[in-house]
Amino acid sequence: MSEQNSQNYKAKSFAMNDDAALYQKSNCYPRRDAVDVLTEFLPKFRWKEGKKRIFDIGCADGSVTNIISAFCNNDYEVFEACDINERAVKYATEYYGTDKMIFRVMDIEGQLPKEMNGKFDNVFSFYTLQWIKNQEKAFQNIYDLMAKDGECLLTLLARIPVYSLFNALKDTDTWGYLLKYINQFISPYHDVSDPDVIIQSLLEKVGFQYVDVRCRQKKYEFKDIQQLRNILEAVSPFNVDKKLYEQFFDDIMEVAEDMRIIDRRTKTATFHYNLIVIHCRK
């Protein structure tokens, strides 16, 4: 591959595949984890009296935003949600948008619009913040979005086989060019000890009064091997040439067999991963 082509890959901003429909079909364990975390942590919230203003960061197809809304009894003054991806925001608006539920394009790592400062009583972000390189900036923005006494509930991925699978092809002759900048895709907490301790310290630095960070060991058994392939295709940010697309994911699935994520004998697939769960009060 020429240097110029390789630069194109670098230039591509690393964000999830923007096929929101594919993501909606396949985001099985993110959805399960959202329900589990909301069930466990919402009862610990000190809810504000009266109508709340709620914000969700990284809405993708909007399906998890919709779950959060249901857990809040669909009862709020306003529920805003954002994503960096325009197509996702369009999709989410179409499926879940109402006059009180508004989706917008926004980068949580960027400059916040001034009018959003201190606007929200509760901020949520599920399965998004592992994409952010400047973690402190994102946590600072979340803090700034929140009203006094506001509370947030965030989850993000630490170690997960998704990264190990793509990473395994990084040093191959066939796929090396495509995966050259894979580190921009991998969670900053995939390959470290004690991510919860690192994050706790960042959140305290940003100024949160109450900080509870947990690292949760998770297991997810896929319905079948195709479901595993679907989620890998949905989250892959790699711009594979159409002619090579099937070969690329065939090779990924072969690595999954090697790594015993797929059980060759029973034709089943299981993910073991670690999810960071954060509950903070301003």
Added chain:
Amino acid sequence: MSEQNSQNYKAKSFAMNDDAALYQKSNCYPRRDAVDVLTEFLPKFRWKEGKKRIFDIGCADGSVTNIISAFCNNDYEVFEACDINERAVKYATEYYGTDKMIFRVMDIEGQLPKEMNGKFDNVFSFYTLQWIKNQEKAFQNIYDLMAKDGECLLTLLARIPVYSLFNALKDTDTWGYLLKYINQFISPYHDVSDPDVIIQSLLEKVGFQYVDVRCRQKKYEFKDIQQLRNILEAVSPFNVDKKLYEQFFDDIMEVAEDMRIIDRRTKTATFHYNLIVIHCRK
């Protein structure tokens, strides 16, 4: 393999390889984690005034017991430590035994000697409790060992590649007979979601007043591939025929390459695992 031979494997009690010298040479990450956990959690202890009585469960070769002793400034009325393995206790006594540091054979899952009831101000157990099938019984015994206001600090393994590696050979024609009862070897928390939540609930049931359970994502880079092999040999409870011993561990190391625990290119080896850390007050 005949049913009779297979019964012999069943009959063998599942405990760590009892070569304490080999374990001493190779228990690299258990030793590192002991130091890290003691450094983080001992400052949170409400230490009893005056001389303390201390107990350590699962001393193995005694090297971690010795680390705990150093963190307690080697200042106590008595420091007792136990292991289920007679050879380990003999080895530890020889290396670390003094008139105030006493090693004894004892099963933390069994009936406690009456005179030990409420005897200890502080109980430690590092990298041991994952061997115990009846978790509640072990936690109850730890509670019973402790004096009023006593505190304990425990670590045990949740998910770790050690189990995945041996487990990968379970369904092979060559090693199936040997690994038939491998589930007795695998941590009850290796293959589950939210082990910290399960353990928290057990400890509260047993009666502890203060319970803090953390699941910690850990990474350990081995010095070289041989160091990985050493620790696998040291913890393996499988009774491999001498003639097949090298072949067995060659095959295990091949699985480690498949699973990308060993990097074929750089000839390095890394473990990613989850350690449960428990801090309780009676």
